[in-house]
Amino acid sequence: MDRRRFLHASALLGGASLLTPHGAHAQAPAVITRDAMRPQMPHGIQSGDPIADGAIVWTRSDRPARLWLEWSTTASFANLQRVRGPHLLEDSDFTGRVDLRGLPPGQEIFYRVLLQDLRNERVMSEPMAGHLRLPPAIGGKGLRDVRFAWSGDTCGQGWGINEQWGGMKIYEQIRRINPDFFLHSGDTIYADSPIPAEIKLPDGSTWRNVVTEQTSKVAETLDEFRGRYRYNLMDANIRRMSADVPQIWQWDDHEVTNNYSDAKDLSADARYTEKNIPLLVGRATKAFHEYAPMRRFGDAESERVYRHLPQGPLLDVFVIDMRSYRGPNSANLQTEENAASVFLGRPQIAWLLEGLKRSRAVWKVIASDMPISLHVNDGKDAEGRDRWEAVANGDDGAPRGRELEIARLLGEIKRHRIHNIVWLTADVHYTAAHFFDPAKARHTDFLPFWEFVSGPLHAGGFGPNKVDATFGMQVVYQKAPGTPNAAPAVGTQFFGQVDIDARTRAMTVTLKDLDGNALFAKTLAPQRGSA
Missing domain, CATH: 2.60.40.380 (Purple acid phosphatase-like, N-terminal)
Known part of the structure; x- marks a missing residue:
């Protein structure tokens, strides 16, 4: 069972068979002190x-x-x-x-x-x-090593702040490696996952969450969406890291509700009294932009999330948005690009290609909120076919559906000979290293590249997912719990660390676990090209 099938089952059952909720903790009366004034x-x-x-x-x-x-x-x-x-x-x-x-x-x-x-x-x-x-200026004096971390998925599947366990401990591990910044790859909250006071664990022990009124149900009102961000910031590990390490945020689906798109239908979900997806998106978007430490755009698109953040001569970061411009989740088998197959959208792809072509940094990181070739299912469509949430469509042949956009993007990268591109992502709640090899692909018009997956930060562990062969993705390494919704205490919470050596220009990507142990490392030597 993958994470999304688990969430679908949880929604149908109201979560009753999967979680054991109890009443919220009572709040102690406030004591007014001089500082409180x-x-x-x-x-x-x-x-x-x-x-x-x-x-x-x-x-x-x-x-x-x-x-x-x-x-x-x-x-x-x-x-x-x-x-x-x-x-x-x-x-x-x-x-x-x-x-x-x-x-x-x-x-x-x-x-x-x-x-x-x-x-x-x-x-x-x-x-x-x-x-x-701060990163150095491009063309400025001096060059130093670069280190940053990335991961995603915070407070999902009912796993909240357990102070007896130490809270969201992985954030402290990230702080301790002293990164230049931390990239949160999406699902910064789980607006659709109530956090119960207690969860019974398979070994008979009890996981005890701090709970609040806003996290006791799915988020529907603006205050409930805001309350999710306030809840995460109640954790001392997050607050400590946030004060010490700059962050780069992006979003995915759980900032609103699971797997939302134009095809999302909440009519049968008894947890929601508000069934209007656009209204939920509006409230969720406002809350996200209020709480994200993010630079705002102008009035033309003030809620835009995709952006370019140059990090000096060694690194450019391109944050993309796979959520805001997509068409409806479907069987994803369209044979030409149209409104039903759109995923990033032509304006965003044009922006990304232009930025990659202009970049003079050694490494170009595409911060993606979803993986390219892993199966991410979203139930069945009206005809009984698999409906897909991400890029892959379960068909190993030529690109179809959303794969058409990615094929066009990768083809343009090859045509302009843009090397040293690495994709970083989260979403699937396990960690992995993927190599995309045109020699083993059904569609071959692209340069070889790597995609690294990490997460969750503090949510249920899932996976591993099946692989779509269209772009020749090879699983070089992966670690997953093997059982659905594994608790954070199991240890299958992950983050990634990226180091770029100023002398050699080599990039080393290390996949790490909850305790900071290195699970897998890959050093990539920079290739020469026109950019």
Whole structure:
């Protein structure tokens, strides 16, 4: 049973046979102290979308406030700079961010966030300190090694914050490797997975979650979607990493509901009183953009997620969006590109190709929210055929359906001789290394490349998935629990680490487990090309 079939079964059964929910923990009466009279930042601080001269700094207040930010290139805050940020008000759930620009490229940046109480402007919060490391400018002096981490899937299948177990411990492992940034590859929340107080484990023991009102049911209201992000930030491991490591976020389906597309139908799902998918998408989108430490676009497409984040001469990161522009999930067997087969969409593919052609970085990472050639099923269509959620369609022949877009993209990459492209993804709740070999493919018009999969961060373990042979994907390594919805305590939670050596320009990708153990490593030597 893969993750999506498990979720489908859970929805039909209301989760009753899979999870054992109990009443929410009672909240202790608040004790008013002198510090509580100041504005508070109960969900910590985050930084994100780092570039050579800038980064986003985010926080959330517990009341109407103005955000102030101080930064320096030294931990002593000598020669600090002060920036006035936005008002944090009810319409944004008291969240806000500052897009710091004009920073010195390649520097360590130490910052602290303060809140000014709008009911009494003389009252300021205690400062909350953070840190980030900027990439060097392209063409600038000096070159250093690059290290970053990636993974996805947080708080899925009912596995929430178990403080007795240590919370979401994998985030602390990521912080300890001291990465330049962390790439969250999607499913930043599980809006469709209620978090019960207790779950009975196969060995007879009990997993005990911290629970909140907003996580006790599927998210439908704007407050319930926001509550999912607030819940994740209750975890001390996440808050600690978020203050110390810049993040790059993307999204997938669980920010709204499982496998959503234009074909999604909630009419038979008794958990939902709101059946309108576009309305749920609207509320979920607002909550995501309020809580993601992400740089906003202009009014033309203010909710855009795909973006280019240059990380200096050694690395370009292209974050793509496989969710927002897709057509309906279907049998995925169209023989020509049309509205039913669209996945990334022509504007996004054109943007990606142009960015890859222009890139002068040694390595080009495509941060993808779904794998290319793994079977990701979405039940059956009206004719009883398999319906597909990702790119692959279970047919090993020539590209059809969504594979047509990917074939066109890969063909253009080959035509322009763009080398050193690596795909990173999550989604399937296990870890793997895939090599795409045109010599073993049904469709051969592409350059060989690697795709690495990691996750989940803190969710049920699943897999492994079946393979579609259209693009010649070879499974070089994989590790999965072998049983559906394996608990985090089993140890099959994973993240990936990427190191680029400044001297040799080689990229080493290491797949790691919950304890930080290296499971598999692959060193890729850069190839010469026109780009």
